Amino acid sequence: MSGKPNSDRRTVRRQETQREIVQASWEVVREHGLAGLSMRDLGERVGMRAQSIYSYFASKNEIYDAMFLEGYEAFAVWIANAADDDRAADDPTGVARAVARAFVEFCTSDHVRYQLLFQRTIPDFTPSAESYAVALQVYEEFSARLSTIGVHDQATLDLWTAVLTGVTDQQISNDPGGDRWKQLIDRAVDMLLADARTHTTTESEKV
Amino acid sequence: MSGKPNSDRRTVRRQETQREIVQASWEVVREHGLAGLSMRDLGERVGMRAQSIYSYFASKNEIYDAMFLEGYEAFAVWIANAADDDRAADDPTGVARAVARAFVEFCTSDHVRYQLLFQRTIPDFTPSAESYAVALQVYEEFSARLSTIGVHDQATLDLWTAVLTGVTDQQISNDPGGDRWKQLIDRAVDMLLADARTHTTTESEKV
């Protein structure tokens, strides 16, 4: 390693293998639950002995950390795309609904990812400082998007996140694969917007 | 066992030990997480060898089941008490706020219990038919209480549960021990009541 350039062919190969391991980890986890990630299982899937994975990740939690990071990066992309798609609708309500739908859809489309990103469910795992910084940044981008539709103060923002995660949670745990709670999103958004109107100055309603 | 009365001294003693084991299980679980319940740990805490516990519960899942049942029984009592306390406030808004506060308080006061009762987080555990029946009955009592304050149709009820669990979830995972989301409960209830008003006939507003 020492003395050699970072963008070595060896380094590139290594990063590819790391990506492959993370991808396989998602497969395992979607099949056996978030806590059901075993190194043996993972090794088998990636075509290695379980022990060889330690050449790429120092511990199992380092793998979770890579998944955590990847998940938040995917979230950032998802929300950005959704906003672009619905740019035509330039009324605040339309945008708000689109953002809300995008959020819930992202979460329900992969519930183990949701578990890893937004719930604290695997013991002894804490994201690394780097990954957590990215998570915070993505959360701030999401907040900024909401602030363009009239959600300015922290309390209002907290209420929005509570409602959106609540809908997501119920959908995942009580009607997986269905749309019993998803279909309430527009109604929930209207409700939130009406609430925001009574708690902020009319000025803040404008973009 | 056969031929002897059910309320035998032996049977009573046995039930006491079972209660003791369940209580110790709560302790273990609060310390090491819901999934961190180990028979050895449990045995140590209850003053037995781990293997002896199998004289009282046929499997680990049977212990989870007993905890699940106990949790729902506690929930029923909690909600009933909260409603009595706030009987003085006979305006619908006051009652609604009291019920909402009681729900969130119950959940946040013991987050592993919340996890066991309302989220599906431990793999391979499904409550027994008996326990599940109790859970359903308690849920229906809770629904009935909401229906006295204007929440009649399923969609509205779903929205309420989504908002209440959302507030709970955010409080637990992003501000444990604090009240950042708890203090939004009254505002959330007002918002929900306003929404219910626009989605039902004015008749249903009356008790």
Next chain:
DNA sequence: GTCTATAATCTGATAGAC
């Protein structure tokens, strides 16, 4: 960089003596 071998430890659960 991947392998074999293995350490060290944990898990839930069972059989049978007392």
Next chain:
DNA sequence: GTCTATCAGATTATAGAC
């Protein structure tokens, strides 16, 4: 009813050969 002994398996992780 509690014990000892033990099974059969899992886990993360390390050492050292190739």
